Amino acid sequence: MLSKKDFEKTLKELGKTSKGSSIQQILKQVEKLNLLPLRYNSWQLPYLLKIMGFVFGDGYISITKDGKGIVGFNGKREDLEKIREDIKKIGFNPSPIIARERNHKIKTQYQKEYQFKTKEEFFRVSSFAFATLLITLGTPYGIKTKKAYRIPKWIFKAPLWQKRLFLASFFGAELSSPKTLNKYNFYAPQLNMSKAKELEKNAREFLEDIVNLLKEFGIETYPIKKVLGYSFKGKRGETIGLRLQISEKIENLIRFFETVGYEYNRQKQREACLAANYLRLKLRVTKMREKARKEIRALYKKKGDFKKLAPQILEKYGGKYVTYQFLYHSLFKEKSHGVIRKRGKPRIAFNFPSFEEYKKEYVFGENGLVWDEIEKIEKIPYRDFVFDFTINNVNHNFIANNFVVSNCGVRVLTSEWKEDDLKPYLEKLANEIYREVPSGLGKGRELKFSIPELDKILEGGVPYLVEKGYGEKEDIENCEAGGKLPWANASYVSNHAKNRGKDQIGTLGSGNHFLEIQEVAEIFDGEVAKIFGLFKDQIVIMIHCGSRGLGHQVCSDYLREFIPLMLNKYKIKVPDREFACVPFNSPEGKRALAASGAAANYAWANRQMITHFVRKAWKNVLGARGGKLNLLYDVAHNIIKIEKYNIDGKEKEVAVHRKGATRAFPSGHPEIPEKYRSVGQPVIIPGSMGTASYILVGTKEAEEAFYSTCHGSGRTMSRHAAIRSLSGRDIINQLERKGIVVKCYSLKGIAEEAPQAYKNVDEVVEVVHNAGLSKKVAKLIPLAVIKGE
Structure with missing residues (x-):
């Protein structure tokens, strides 16, 4: 699209020569920024298209007599800041924004003279390389009213989304803002253009180019008109005014506003x-x-x-x-x-x-x-990607109808190895686990279960997989609830959910889900640590994941069902539909509870199957000398459980919802493994990527919180903000400098889950420890991180 030869030709036309290595220096700068050659798939092109569109309107390019190149931008401060950000992204340095007042005097064709003041804000980019780049791409320079130019031909060959960027930015500068004629109907958006009288034909051709681009979006326009009242005589000669209007038909305006719209004009x-x-x-x-x-x-x-x-x-x-x-x-x-x-x-x-x-x-x-309301929900045939838009809001979660259905959870496997012993094998072990355990959004594995087999997993959880040879008897004992909720019923899980989940058992998932090879860095309570089988410098493996697409689909299915039932059948009023619910003992409530139980069993089974393949990878790398990987404990932190508590002096059965919270039963509780009963339940608090994780123990003091404690550190930065401000490659480099091996398909995934995006886990754990919700036992630090996309 744009070659080094094209760029060099423009430099010569602008008066640059090889004298003093002028051309070579400018070329070197542009090549260093990877701007030559420029292709339609170059990552910088979308930014350049927007910048060009704006310069065609409220910007200018000036090549001074002393050989300097200046690109100027005029507008509102908030819009100019956005342009400055984009210019920085492609490697150039804009000036700060400057504000000043200007006096104007205009004489119309009716011999009336108008004087007025304006406050303008602007900034400049003083760079011959930047100016030349825009000029070579077809951006006009000099006084635009006295310059003949058209829309660059290469833009007509660009994909539609790139054409839209150019047009929207140009319209942000030049097209009128949406306004109503009589409070209800809108004016036809206007694009007015002033041009030297002798260049009227060229002005019409330019506007016809705009018309032809708009036609590609299905947008109708009126014929181009000459506006007599826009003709002026000034110091630079006589100018005429032309106008292009976009049809104000409702469907046409909707199409324009939704498919083209405006850029660089908030x-x-x-x-x-x-x-x-x-x-x-x-x-x-x-x-x-x-x-x-x-x-x-x-x-x-x-x-x-x-x-x-x-x-x-x-x-x-x-x-x-x-x-x-x-x-x-x-x-x-x-x-x-x-x-x-x-x-x-x-x-x-x-x-x-x-x-x-x-x-x-x-x-x-x-x-x-x-604000709008959903009018109807209907099923449509669709087999393609579905994207989740990350929302910087606490309501972006996986709770449906007040039932937490995904059972995201965490487990820790312990070994008899120390960090020094494993060090020579660490990279190889990380690679082998990465190969054995698929990870990422939508990732499945070659091992697939039939729907009847999946039904048995949904109702049988970990015990069913152990029976089939994917684990040991101790794995069942060391899972919360024995890795199986008895009220689960697979028939209440939709076929769509089952189809999403049948090939994802034994896969890691995306987002903050991870698998880590860790070292026990510090012991806080030696007695409890000994009972848990933990010792200083020990190698452990942590697995953090949930019920994948199946759990999410169960959530979506029951959400659709509950809203009309809540409103029409049960007449329940809630302040927001986020709280959609039905009576717990209603037929629908019982079905939803049974479905959430099935999703929870699936999540335990998923972590159990991952454990099977981690053990396989361990054996492949270390052989017989590797010994066993024992399951310390598996605990959920997104789940609903039926538990008994003393409330107002009476023992009552209640539904405990733990979302972003972990169960923490105290010593003596009958639902924890017998070998841990003398001290309490192991509580696992995973950190963020590259930071410490913790093993704690449940306490009697936590009864006030229904024996619940935190499940992690919590985000301080949305995933979108993390991607914008952090580099995945930089994060990997930081972790590798600490000696941490990182395995991940996606740099974007690394940036999303960077340590900087989370609260300090050390501080969070200290709070629950001091509050008595759970007590610290051991601190774990990562040696290798395997992440989903």
Whole structure:
């Protein structure tokens, strides 16, 4: 698309020579930034397209007499900051933003003179290399009103999303903002262009280029017009004004606002998003009224009793925008200006909000978002990727209907090896585990279970897999609840959920799920550590994962079912649909509990199968001398359990929901393994990637918290923010400098789960230790990290 030869040619045209190595120095700078050659798939191109679009509008390129290249940008500070960020990303250094006041004087063709002041904000990039790059790509330089230029031909060959970036940025600078004509209907967006009189033909050609690009998005425009009132005579000669308008038809405006819109202009883009939503609502209401009018006419023609027919239509369409009077008048002709005629298509309802009223009622935040309700949910055929949009909000979780269904959890395997003994084999062991245990979003494995076999796993959990040879009897004893919830029922798990889960047993998953080879770095309680089988410098392996796609699908399935039941059958009122629920002992509640139990069993089975393959990898690398890997304990931290507690002096059976919390039973509790009963249940607190993890023990003091403690450190930075501000490669380098081996398919996955994105786990554990919710036993530090994508 852009070669070194093209760039060098532009340099020469701009007056640069080989004298003093001028050309070579500029070329060297651009090549160092990996900007030559530039291809359609170059990562810098999207940024360059947006920058170009803006310079075509509210920017300029100046090549000074003394051989300097300056690129200038004018606009609002918040928009200019965004442009500055993008320029920095491709390797150039913009100046700070400068503000100043300017005096203007304009004389119109009607000989009227106007004087006014404006405050402008701008910044510059003083770089001949940057200016030359933009010019070579086809960006005009000098005084644009006196310069002939077109949309660069290569943009017409670019994919549609790249064309959109150029157009949206240009429109952010030059196209009018969405505005209403009469509170309800919108003006046609205008693009006005001033050009030297002798370049009128070129100006029309440029605007035709814009028209042709918009056609590719299915967007209609009006013919280009010459605007007489935009003609001026000034110091630089006579200019004429041309105007291009985008059709204000509702469907056309929606298409434009949603598919092209504006870039580098937050205010315009916000208004465009809101306008698109408003127009969609308006279109929906108009079509609903049209449909209601047709239906009442057809029914009246057949049956003729309006008073009986009207309530049926009103019930169907809600009654807000389809009223009794509207239906009545729909049956008869209207009189307008003395002429009686049949009523045509209905106009918008008289009580429909204006655009400003709509914004006051529905707008959320400052980024063009509005509150809306889901109208219907229907199943459609789809076999492709599904993406999860990370939301920087505490409500982004895996809780459905107040039931935690995924049973994300953690287990620790102990060995008889010390860190010094394993060191020569560490890299090889990490590679072997990485090979044996698939990890990442949607990853499955070649070992697949049939649906009948999967049903047995959903109801049988860890005991079923051990029976089939994927573990040892002690593995069952050392799992919370014996690795199986007795109320699980596979028949209440959908086929879709089962199909998602049948080949994912024994896989790690994505996000914060991980597998670590760790060293026991510190012992806090020697007596308890001895009972747990822990000693200083010991090698242990931690596995942190959950119920994969199956658990998530169980959540989604019951969420869809519960909302209408809650509202219509049980008449339960909650402040937010996030709290959708049904009575615990209702038929639906019992089914949901049984399904969540099946998902929990699947998660335990998943960790058990991973353990099987970790043991296999251990043996492959270390052979017989490796000895056994024993399961210390497996505990869930996203689960619902039925447990008994003393409440108000009486023992009661309650449903304990632990989301981001871990069970921590005290000594003497009958539900923990007999060998640990004298001290209490092992509590496993995983750290973030590259940081310490902890083994704690349950306490009697934790009864006030239903024997629950923290499950980890918790995020301080959203995944999106982490990706934006952190480099996966830098994180790997930091960990490797500490001697930690890292295995992960995705640098993005590494950045998402960087230690900086989480609270300090040492401080979090200290809090629960001092509060008596659980007591520290041992500190574990990572030697090797295996992560999902």
